[in-house]
Amino acid sequence: MLIDLKGKSALVTGSTRGIGAAVATGLARAGARVAVNGRTRESVGEAVAQLSVRAPGAAFMAAPGDVSTDEGTRQILEALPRTDILINNLGVFGARPALDISDAEWREYFEVNVLSAVRMIRAYLPGMKERSWGRILNVASDSALVIPAEMIHYGMSKTALLAVSRGFAKEAAGTGVTVNSVIVGPTHTGxxxxxxxxxxxxxxxxxxxxxxxxxxxxxxxxxxxxIEPEEVAHMAVYLSSPLASATTGGAIRVDGGYVDSVLP
Known part of the structure; x- marks a missing residue:
């Protein structure tokens, strides 16, 4: 398949490393102008330099800001007022015995893994609808369907993200904008x-x-x-392209067959 994203802009949250960096690289190689996001200007500047080496001639820009906060979101919107492709990749995870998870940790996981995506969709979806084209992709996890005993707070947040994706796909119905989730299996990141x-x-x-x-x-x-991050990026780039115009409201698996189910 020939995936051509020339003329398209993209934002990948949490893209200074890991899956986010791989997705940013893949989108840029396909021709998109990609905004790289992280919490600090320093980390984003370093990532842009590294990604430019991975994808010579590709167009990257810096969009620092913490998307889990209103102030960080404002900073990103100032740097990138509109985008054609939004990849909500930012997430936190960690192992914790179920009965030891505090209220503060439950709130943190929901704020970062769910509300940050909602916040970015709310900011960019109206413009996509006006232009009759857009792609929104939320990076979920096999933990949304197979809740790990060692991190049920993480699983909870990723299950919620599937609902967010399906709901906003309905909000975008008939507009030329697609909204999907990618269910990612155990992936090799730092x-x-x-x-x-x-x-x-x-x-x-x-x-x-x-x-x-x-x-x-x-x-x-x-x-x-x-799974290697680049394997996730291949699916993300496809779903971000015009070739995926009939795929919306879905939860597409890149899980190595981990989830023992035929659907999703």
């Missing part, structure tokens, strides 16, 4: 490496630690390995 070492121990070499994590905590995976 944060996941830290999580795995927390769960299986730091004394194991990385290769063995990864295998032990998959055997013990994610045995349902059909690929029996971590």
């Amino acid at each position: 944060g996941v490496e830290d999580l795995i070492h927390d769960l299986v121990g730091t004394e194991l070499p990385w290769g063995e630690a990864q295998r032990e994590f998959m055997r013990t905590y994610r045995p349902q995976s059909l690929i029996q390995r971590l």
Whole structure:
């Protein structure tokens, strides 16, 4: 498939590293002008420099700001008043025994993983509807469907994000704007490496630690390995393109077969 995003602008939240950085790179290679987002100007500036090396000649811009706050959102909107493609990728996760999760942690996970996406959709969807074209993609997780015993607050937030995606898809019905979720399986990022070492121990070499994590905590995976961020980016770029014009309101899986269900 030839995916051409020339002339399109894109914003990827939480894109200084991991899945967000891979998605930003993929969109830029397809021709989009991509706004890179992180909490600080320094981290975003470093990421833009690194991504420009990965995708020579691609168009990146800096859009720093904490999307989990009103002030951070204002900063982003000043840098990027409109966008054609919005990828809500920002998220937090971590292991915690269920009965030890405090009220503050429950609120934090909902604020960052759910309300930040709502806030950005509310800011950019009206303009997309006016222009009769737009793509909104919320990065969810297999944890939305298979709630992990070690981080049910994270699973709760990603389940809520699926509902947000479906609801806003209905708000955008008939306008040329699509809204979808991507259900991402266990993915190889720096944060996941830290999580795995927390769960299986730091004394194991990385290769063995990864295998032990998959055997013990994610045995349902059909690929029996971590997903690479670029594999998620391939799906995100497709869903952001004109080729995906008939796909909306969906929860599309890039989970390595982890979720034992034919739907979604």
